[in-house]
Amino acid sequence: GAGVSQSPSNKVTEKGKDVELRCDPISGHTALYWYRQSLGQGLEFLIYFQGNSAPDKSGLPSDRFSAERTGGSVSTLTIQRTQQEDSAVYLCASSFFGGAPRAQYFGPGTRLTVL
Amino acid sequence: QQQVKQSPQSLIVQKGGISIINCAYENTAFDYFPWYQQFPGKGPALLIAIRPDVSEKKEGRFTISFNKSAKQFSLHIMDSQPGDSATYFCAASMMSGGSNYKLTFGKGTLLTVNP
Numbered sequence A: 001g002a003g004v005s006q007s008p009s010n011k012v013t014e015k016g017k018d019v020e021l022r023c024d025p026i027s028g029h030t031a032l033y034w035y036r037q038s039l040g041q042g043l044e045f046l047i048y049f050q051g052n053s054a055p056d057k058s059g060l061p062s063d064r065f066s067a068e069r070t071g072g073s074v075s076t077l078t079i080q081r082t083q084q085e086d087s088a089v090y091l092c093a094s095s096f097f098g099g100a101p102r103a104q105y106f107g108p109g110t111r112l113t114v115l
Numbered sequence B: 001q002q003q004v005k006q007s008p009q010s011l012i013v014q015k016g017g018i019s020i021i022n023c024a025y026e027n028t029a030f031d032y033f034p035w036y037q038q039f040p041g042k043g044p045a046l047l048i049a050i051r052p053d054v055s056e057k058k059e060g061r062f063t064i065s066f067n068k069s070a071k072q073f074s075l076h077i078m079d080s081q082p083g084d085s086a087t088y089f090c091a092a093s094m095m096s097g098g099s100n101y102k103l104t105f106g107k108g109t110l111l112t113v114n115p
Helices: none
Strands: A005-007 A010-013 A019-024 A031-038 A042-050 A053-056 A065-069 A075-079 A088-095 A110-114 B004-007 B010-014 B019-025 B033-038 B045-050 B056-059 B062-067 B072-077 B086-092 B109-114
Touching (some): A010 A019, A019 A088, A042 A065, A042 B086, B019 B086, B019 B109, B045 B056
Antiparallel strands (some): A031 A088, A042 A053, B033 B045, B033 B086, B056 B062, B062 B072
């Protein structure tokens, strides 16, 4: 497929467990963003990658959240010791710096439920 | 501090009517204003975007009107169709170092178009 893909589509976990969420951006897109969508807070920025580096992590809500990107492609968002307030839809978006860098294309998201 | 305020929260329009959604921003450094459309269970999809050097941009039935002095912009959907029923988000971004164009979103408007 040509779009951004995310896996899993749904994740149910127990409080205190660690989870990993995966994002496959559009091929060739150098910029990658993670956002979180929740009923109370709407869509919030979490972290930005340019290549494999993350110059902006300002949106990560706590040190339980971390992310990495490898090979300038796949990114993984890890949440340690999950809490109920982490329940949300986690969205990944990518854009092409050399083309229209402002246009961000979103994946379908991972719905995380923490019991 | 909510940097992008969106209204109304919900909107019901008859088929063929005009849907109007408004947004206001506070940060004058914002220089790119996209609108996203989101269907249930899907990620946001980029609809149309505008920069502050133009007052209006039209793509098909979708038009953005931009008022730089008032720090407001709006989405107009002409000849609204039941298939337009979705949640619409306005957003804003500015260059935040390098090629970081992270988006700040409004809270969203749930549009229902009745047949």
